[in-house]
Amino acid sequence: MSQDHDKRHDDGLAVQEARPKTKRPPLFKVLLLNDDYTPMEFVVEILETYFSMDRSQATQVMLQVHTRGSGVCGVFSRDVAETKVEQVNSHARQQQHPLLCTMEEA
Helix, strand or coil: CCHHHHHHCCCCCCCCCCCCCCCCCCEEEEEEECCCCCCHHHHHHHHHHHHCCCHHHHHHHHHHHHHHCEEEEEEEEHHHHHHHHHHHHHHHHHCCCCCEEEEEEC
8 A cells, every 4th residue: 555545544633642641759858857865977977878978968967957957868759768767767776876867748
């Protein structure tokens, strides 16, 4: 069959595939909350270990936690954020520190 033949029998309708409208999944901020007992150096180590921050960046976030009551460690998908919160809280308990890590929608 020639292309001309195909064109004559398409009834003038153009077919376009419908693209599903996908919504990006929500992102979540992972936060550290200040307490009066966890050593600042431990907070810096947490930020370096679990959030891949360098010493300078980790120190800045630690000071934000210390002075403002909380600090953002990063923004992640729900699964990654939940995992990081669990890892940090578990490690802090193992080391007998009351440091609290939480998450909230960004």
